[in-house]
Amino acid sequence: METLMTVAQLKERMDSGARTVLLDVRWALGDPHGRAHYLEAHLPGAVFVDLATELAGPADPSRGRHPLPPLEQFQQSARGWGVRDGDVVVAYDDTGNLAAARLWWMLRNAGFPTVCLLDGGLAAWRAEGLDVESGEPRVEAGDVVLSDGAMPVIGAAEAAAWSGRGLLLDARAGERYRGEIEPVDPRAGHIPGAVSAPTTGNLAADGRFLPAATLRERFTGLGVQAGLPTAVYCGSGVTAAHEIAALEIAGFTAALYPGSFSEWSNNPSNDVVTGAAPEGDASQADQATSPAQGG
Incomplete structure (x- = not known):
């Protein structure tokens, strides 16, 4: 199935009566009111997905701020959203799919292939003058059976050595990569050898993904190429999934580091470096290894 719809x-599917499960992943860093936003207005029939409790386990310094939940828990959540085997699932949010991509990746990783992102999300739907709903729909429980391991992942040990065998992309904002600010994690900077590739660079001004050719040009300019192992991390493994979706649109495959920088920076044995480029990281490795103040 295509990455985007x-x-x-989507309107054609809905008008035809084709079974489609709409999942609203309204979440943004620093905004705890996702459910309230959803209840106020969402696509007709869409079910709210709570990223913090349904797409992540409890925060753990050794696993990051949003560790992947156990498979059994994720399957139970998916059934609660009404997902059945064979369904087409369309995920969206109101922030250019920066949050919804986490659900897209998790379902794909769980062996559920018929999931895609609504390009442009809620804003694109509203821009077409289409109706939205308030409140919460009644959901009939699903029976989906999920598995695990369908998407490539790496851990901290692999991330540490990744730049020696491939390309490691940092999907956070450039100022966080450079170590100028760090609002949530204990140290500021980036994993040695990582290349800055902010997730927002995947989107046009209207929140839609850039065309495939434009994304391919962007990623090849960052060093991505066929046959070169590529992995992505962000702060806690959420927006990195968006980068993986963008890479897929561009024709590339990439692994996710689920623990991401929140896991990495909590381990004092891991070097954290600052600066605008990966070159010379080894000489900078002592610049940001002490805890930094932040939210």
């Missing part, structure tokens, strides 16, 4: 394609 357009508003027109």
Whole structure:
């Protein structure tokens, strides 16, 4: 199935009566009111997905701020959203799919292939003048059976050595990569050898993904190439999934480091470096290894 579905394609499915499970992943760093936003307005029939409790386990310094939940728990959540085997699932949010991509990746990793992102999310739907709903729909429980391991992942040990065998992309904002600010994690900077590739660079001004050719040009300019192992991390493994979706649109495959920088920076044995480029990281490794103040 294609990574993206357009508003027109979704509207056609809905009008035809084709079974489609709409999942609203309204979440943003620093905004705890996702459910309230959803209840106020969402796509007709969409079910709210709570990223913090349904797409992540409890925060753990050794696993990061949003560790992946156990498979059994994720399957139970998916059934609670009404997902059945064979369904088409369309995930969206109101932030360019920066949060919804986490659900897309998790379902794909769980062996559920018929999931895509609504390109442009809620804003694109509204831009077409289409109706939204308030409140919460009644959901009939699903029976989906999920598995694990369908998408490539790496751990901290692999991330430490990754730049020696491939390309490690840091999907956070550039100022966090450079170590100028760090609002949530204990140290500021990036994993040695990582290349800055902010997730927001995947999107046009309207929150839709850039065309495939443009994304391919962007990623090849960052060093991505066929046959070169590529992995992605962010702060806690959420927006890195968006980068993996963008890479897929561009024709590339990449692994996710689920623990990401929140896991990495909590381990004092891991070097954290600052600066605008990966070159010379080894000489900078003592610049940001002490805890930094932040939210």
